[in-house]
Amino acid sequence: MQKAKLKTMIVIGxxxxxxxxxxxxxxxxxxxxxxxxxxxxxIITLIALQLYGWKEALMVTLLRIGLGxxxxxxxxxxxxxxxxxxxxxxxxxxxxxxxxxxxTLPYISIAGAVTHNxxxxxxxxxxxxxxxxxxxxxxxxxxGTITGYCTGFIALLLTNRIKKIPGIF
Numbered sequence: 269m270q271k272a273k274l275k276t277m278i279v280i281g282x283x284x285x286x287x288x289x290x291x292x293x294x295x296x297x298x299x300x301x302x303x304x305x306x307x308x309x310x311i312i313t314l315i316a317l318q319l320y321g322w323k324e325a326l327m328v329t330l331l332r333i334g335l336g337x338x339x340x341x342x343x344x345x346x347x348x349x350x351x352x353x354x355x356x357x358x359x360x361x362x363x364x365x366x367x368x369x370x371x372t373l374p375y376i377s378i379a380g381a382v383t384h385n386x387x388x389x390x391x392x393x394x395x396x397x398x399x400x401x402x403x404x405x406x407x408x409x410x411x412g413t414i415t416g417y418c419t420g421f422i423a424l425l426l427t428n429r430i431k432k433i434p435g436i437f
Contacts, residue, residue, distance in 0.1 A: 280316070280324050287312035287332040292339065303388065303404070304411045307381055307419050313357060314377060314423035319430060322361040329357040344395060352387035356380040373427070377420025381412035 291309040299305065309332055317325035333353045337346035360380040363371055385408035393401045430436060 276320065276324070280320070280327060283312050283316050283324075283328050284331045284335070287328055288335050288339075291332055291336045295340070301407055301411065303385075303392075303408060305415070307384070307412075307415050310356070310377065310380065310384075310416075311419050311423045311426065314360070314373060314380075314420060315427050315430065317360060317364055318373065318423070318427045322365065325361060326357055329353050347395075348388040348391045351391045352384035355387040356384035359383045372420075373424040374417045374420030377423065378413050378416035381416030381419070382409055385409060385412040 287309045290312065294306055294308050297306065312332075313325050313329050316328045330353070333346070333349045337343075337349065340346075357380070360376050363376045363379055367376075386405070389401060389405055389408060393399060
């Protein structure tokens with residue numbers, strides 16, 4: 269195995285571990301509204317996307333979701349997280365690919381957070397068989413916009429700092 273490839277695999281493993289740790293820690297934070305989360309683990313996905321690329325970002329997302337579900341053991345949470353996370357990550361990848369020069373990371377993150385919330389609400393709507401759950405969508409969209417901007421801004425700051433570390437790439 270090439271040295272660079274091994275280094276990338278190690279870094280991705282560390283990013284997955286960090287994202288999972290953040291995911292578990294964030295689950296302990298009580299929220300005012302059900303289903304509203306800060307989405308702090310998405311910071312790690314955004315860093316992976318910026319520093320390594322779409323495959324690595326998708327890998328970090330899917331491994332975090334899979335391992336998070338394994339440790340929590342909640343099937344409904346897994347379905348919501350998987351659907352929202354996958355849709356969110358795919359949209360952020362496409363936005364980054366096509367609009368990297370004109371769309372800053374906080375706005376890519378907002379799009380991802382809102383998409384994540386829409387994916388989750390669709391899953392819940394199918395599970396409970398009630399479209400009235402869509403009435404909760406405005407709460408999720410507002411919270412997703414605010415938290416998405418904040419996580420994107422943090423990811424932007426961290427990415428810029430990481431790029432300055434000698435020998436990291």
